Amino acid sequence: MNVYEAVHSRRSVRNFLGRPVPAAVLTRVLSAALRAPSGGNLQPWEIYLLSGSRLEDLKSRVRRRIAAGDVGDPLPVRPYPAALPAIYAQRLAEMGERRYGAAGIAREDKDGRARIRARNWECFGAPAALFCYLGERMLPPQWMDAGIFLQSVMLLLRVEGLDSCAQIAWAEYHRTVREVVNPPASPTPRARSAVRRAAGAGTPLSGDREATPTLAEGVLDTSRRGVPVGQKLGAVVANSSTNTWL
Ligand SMILES: Cc1cc2nc3c(=O)[nH]c(=O)nc-3n(C[C@H](O)[C@H](O)[C@H](O)COP(=O)(O)O)c2cc1C
Numbered sequence: 742m743n744v745y746e747a748v749h750s751r752r753s754v755r756n757f758l759g760r761p762v763p764a765a766v767l768t769r770v771l772s773a774a775l776r777a778p779s780g781g782n783l784q785p786w787e788i789y790l791l792s793g794s795r796l797e798d799l800k801s802r803v804r805r806r807i808a809a810g811d812v813g814d815p816l817p818v819r820p821y822p823a824a825l826p827a828i829y830a831q832r833l834a835e836m837g838e839r840r841y842g843a844a845g846i847a848r849e850d851k852d853g854r855a856r857i858r859a860r861n862w863e864c865f866g867a868p869a870a871l872f873c874y875l876g877e878r879m880l881p882p883q884w885m886d887a888g889i890f891l892q893s894v895m896l897l898l899r900v901e902g903l904d905s906c907a908q909i910a911w912a913e914y915h916r917t918v919r920e921v922v923n924p925p926a927s928p929t930p931r932a933r934s935a936v937r938r939a940a941g942a943g944t945p946l947s948g949d950r951e952a953t954p955t956l957a958e959g960v961l962d963t964s965r966r967g968v969p970v971g972q973k974l975g976a977v978v979a980n981s982s983t984n985t986w987l
Contacts, residue, residue, distance in 0.1 A: 747899040754904035757867040774893040779886035792869040813913035861910035
């Protein structure tokens, strides 16, 4: 598959077969995505891979919150500008109509829409999720870096015959994500490289572009948390810290 084919065939998939994917494939994808450019070569993305029991733990915590009527955490950023210019408001509305219409949910069916949205917090059935954080001090240019990185991941997944869905929806339960992912409050580069060396689930899998072997260690360490090496991982890309919304 060439880059044009990857770009054209990528689409947001919201129903995964759950077909297994070797951990080595994800390692290959993430290692290559680390080649993504970034302003000043900051490589500011902090990524965390959850799968197996840890992902199940996250999903069930959010499931419990939703069942208790909890509508989520205060959002760190607005999903869209307050007064969305008409052209964008129209695209957003059309997207919603297509999305819910495809599921046979009428516009006024609030419960139906909520049920469809809640599939977000099941990762649409995918058994692995990649969470991307940026340090609190990072600015919009670094958000752009993260987007470039994530698009690289999504295109590389296509080359591997896999699909994905970016998900800002996880930001709605970001406190619970934080409990499970357990990222450092505001990692410094030094702290980052320390945790990289210690890499386990809950520590970043990101690394310097020149240091991709660390990434492989991270993936292996993820497996030490209950996913046997070689056990297959699915692929959904969860992008919980940028500023776009479904
Ligand atoms: C940053 C970002 C966040 C997104 N968040 C969600 C989300 O939370 N849930 C979802 O179902 N789709 C989400 N999407 C997918 C968009 O709805 C989708 O990309 C858009 O409708 C275009 O469709 P396509 O990806 O199939 O080309 C997100 C996309 C991006 C880029």
